[in-house]
Amino acid sequence: MISIAVIGLGNxxxxxxxxxxxxxNISVTQLNSRHLKDTSDFxxxxxxxxxxxxxxxxxxxxxxxxxxxxxxxxxxxxxNKSRKGVFYPLQTFTKDTIVDFDRIPxxxxxxxxxxxxxxxxxxxxxxxxxxxxxxxxxxxIHVSAVFVNNFVNHMYTMAESICKEHNVPFQILHPLxxxxxxxxxxxxxxxxxxxxxxxxxxxxxxxxxxLLNQQQQEIYIKLTESIQVYGKKL
Amino acid sequence: MISIAVIGLGNxxxxxxxxxxxxxNISVTQLNSRHLKDTSDFxxxxxxxxxxxxxxxxxxxxxxxxxxxxxxxxxxxxxNKSRKGVFYPLQTFTKDTIVDFDRIPxxxxxxxxxxxxxxxxxxxxxxxxxxxxxxxxxxxIHVSAVFVNNFVNHMYTMAESICKEHNVPFQILHPLxxxxxxxxxxxxxxxxxxxxxxxxxxxxxxxxxxLLNQQQQEIYIKLTESIQVYGKKL
Numbered sequence: 361m362i363s364i365a366v367i368g369l370g371n372x373x374x375x376x377x378x379x380x381x382x383x384x385n386i387s388v389t390q391l392n393s394r395h396l397k398d399t400s401d402f403x404x405x406x407x408x409x410x411x412x413x414x415x416x417x418x419x420x421x422x423x424x425x426x427x428x429x430x431x432x433x434x435x436x437x438x439x440n441k442s443r444k445g446v447f448y449p450l451q452t453f454t455k456d457t458i459v460d461f462d463r464i465p466x467x468x469x470x471x472x473x474x475x476x477x478x479x480x481x482x483x484x485x486x487x488x489x490x491x492x493x494x495x496x497x498x499x500x501i502h503v504s505a506v507f508v509n510n511f512v513n514h515m516y517t518m519a520e521s522i523c524k525e526h527n528v529p530f531q532i533l534h535p536l537x538x539x540x541x542x543x544x545x546x547x548x549x550x551x552x553x554x555x556x557x558x559x560x561x562x563x564x565x566x567x568x569x570x571l572l573n574q575q576q577q578e579i580y581i582k583l584t585e586s587i588q589v590y591g592k593k594l
Numbered sequence: 595m596i597s598i599a600v601i602g603l604g605n606x607x608x609x610x611x612x613x614x615x616x617x618x619n620i621s622v623t624q625l626n627s628r629h630l631k632d633t634s635d636f637x638x639x640x641x642x643x644x645x646x647x648x649x650x651x652x653x654x655x656x657x658x659x660x661x662x663x664x665x666x667x668x669x670x671x672x673x674n675k676s677r678k679g680v681f682y683p684l685q686t687f688t689k690d691t692i693v694d695f696d697r698i699p700x701x702x703x704x705x706x707x708x709x710x711x712x713x714x715x716x717x718x719x720x721x722x723x724x725x726x727x728x729x730x731x732x733x734x735i736h737v738s739a740v741f742v743n744n745f746v747n748h749m750y751t752m753a754e755s756i757c758k759e760h761n762v763p764f765q766i767l768h769p770l771x772x773x774x775x776x777x778x779x780x781x782x783x784x785x786x787x788x789x790x791x792x793x794x795x796x797x798x799x800x801x802x803x804x805l806l807n808q809q810q811q812e813i814y815i816k817l818t819e820s821i822q823v824y825g826k827k828l
Contacts, residue, residue: 411798432801450766452773452788465766491766500760501767503802503814504753508767509774510789511817512746517783517824519738526734532684532699532725533735533742534779539686540743541775545768549751554686555744564645567666568737575823580737582816583745589809590751 362482364388365402367417371453372429373408379461383485396420404482406447407438415439425475431502434495435469445470445479448498449487452509461486467493467501518576550590557587596716598622599636601651605687606663607642613695617719630654638716640681641672649673659709665736668729669703679704679713682732683721686743695720701727701735752810784824791821 362385366377369392380388389402393409400422407428409417414428418438426438427445438444446469453459466483468490470476476492483490493501516537520530543552556564565584569577596619600611603626614622623636627643634656641662643651648662652672660672661679672678680703687693700721702713710726717724727735750771754764777786790798799818803811 432798451770452777454777454786463769465769467766489769491763493762497760497762499801499805500756501762503805504756504762504767505770506789506791506802506814507749507753507756508771510787510791510821511749511813512771512774513778513783513786513788514791514817514821514824515741515745515749516778517787518820519741520783521824522734522738522741526731528727528731528735528738529725532701533738535697535699535723536685536739537742537746537775537778540746541771543686543688544747544750544771549747549754552688553744553747553751555740557740557744557748564666567733568740571733571737575820579745579816579820580740582813583748586752586809586813587744587748590748590755 362386362404362478363402364482365399365405365421365423366390366408367393367396367399367405367421368408369393370408370410371455372449373406374455375453375459375461376406376408376429376449379459379486386482386485393417399423404478405440411437425470425478427470427479431467431505432499434499435471436495443471443475445475446493446495446498447479447482448493450501450505462488465489465491467491467498469493469495469498518579522572522576553587553591555587557584558591560588596620596638596712597636598716599633599639599655599657600624600642601627601630601633601639601655602642603627604642604644605689606683607640608689609687609693609695610640610642610663610683613693613720620716620719627651633657638712639674645671659704659712661704661713665701665739666733668733669705670729677705677709679709680727680729680732681713681716682727684735684739696722699723699725701725701732703727703729703732752813756806756810787821787825789821791818792825794822 366373377390380386402423405421405423405426411430411433414433414437418440421440425443426440427447435446448467450465464487466487468479523530600607611624614620636657639655639657639660645664645667648667648671652674655674659677660674661681669680682701684699698721700717704710757764
């Protein structure tokens with residue numbers, strides 16, 4: 361039996377707590393980061409708080425092994441006196457949405473092989489996608505995630521607002537959105553690139569710009585230029 | 595029996611030809627746009643050529659009804675003497691990839707109700723997603739498609755190159771990419787927006803910028819600003 365304290369009541373903490381709760385070989389407790397009493401009864405503390413609070417919270421934790429769940433904080437931001445590690449689930453979590461951990465990549469890091477083995481064991485209980493990732497690599501994953509999640513979602517937001525202005529249902533774009541994702545499962549994204557920017561089709565680009573407001577135009581021009589720069593690197 | 599001439603040997607023409615070939619009530623022929631002899635034997639010509647060539651090709655076509663398949667060309671760019679329409683399948687087509695037309699939205703437009711009915715019939719043979727879309731609306735769909743397909747794919751390209759620089763397998767991002775698409779099936783993209791731009795988390799934004807090259811930084815800053823502008827409109 362491994363006993364885990366999940367520290368933090370946010371989305372990541374709650375989803376991890378729910379995932380471990382289902383595992384018979386694990387006993388798990390969720391704790392508020394502001395009311396940490398004695399944590400020395402647990403084997404592992406998983407700190408799932410905002411990046412800014414990791415250092416402060418870790419100072420109050422007494423478990424033999426302390427890990428945080430952040431994509432952008434280094435392992436060294438933990439200031440507990442015991443051993444340190446990272447347990448970073450690479451997914452976007454929403455409150456009240458059921459998460460199937462099975463397919464979520466979990467990036468682990470530890471100071472020694474024994475702890476790495478322990479974290480591997482922990483991952484195996486909830487997911488079959490384990491990755492050994494250094495703090496430096498993890499930072500690059502975190503910024504990449506901004507591109508494929510935050511920025512992609514913003515592209516959807518802009519498209520939805522263009523559709524709305526012209527009384528077109530946004531749902532009409534769903535099959536195209538899905539196919540865009542499907543394509544990169546078999547070919548590299550740079551090879552999947554199509555469209556007026558890639559073709560340097562000035563006439564179509566101009567037609568598009570004529571339909572857009574100033575903010576949309578700025579994004580359109582910037583991304584068109586960027587596609588062309590990447591195209592030359594191919 | 596409806597007889598169709600698909601004009602153009604590119605991706606759209608070939609995929610439409612293959613889709614109609616399977617329909618027992620339709621006879622379909624694919625023609626090279628440069629060798630148009632007599633087309634008056636057909637009921638409908640579907641011109642699937644580059645936007646620039648639509649006007650020239652349409653002048654040589656003699657079918658009672660002529661439609662083009664372009665997202666950005668107006669119906670009026672057709673210069674045939676007979677009736678005109680549009681038959682725009684909203685999807686990204688790749689050579690040698692099998693396309694399941696069933697779920698592809700097809701946007702139709704015609705000069706009169708009778709032709710619109712005929713085009714509806716045509717769509718029904720290959721897809722269950724029919725949309726009546728004006729030339730003006732279609733142009734807005736076409737530019738929206740650039741955002742959700744071309745620009746989104748470019749985000750994937752940038753993320754892949756960041757991963758590569760840090761020896762991280764791009765596949766680690768696939769579950770996040772899929773979840774990003776799944777979210778907007780149930781909530782509006784603007785409501786699904788998360789991340790440092792949305793939270794105005796300056797520390798994390800600065801950490802990210804430190805990891806990027808100049809071109810990546812410019813895109814990151816531009817899109818971060820844009821997310822914040824849209825956030826204020828909410």
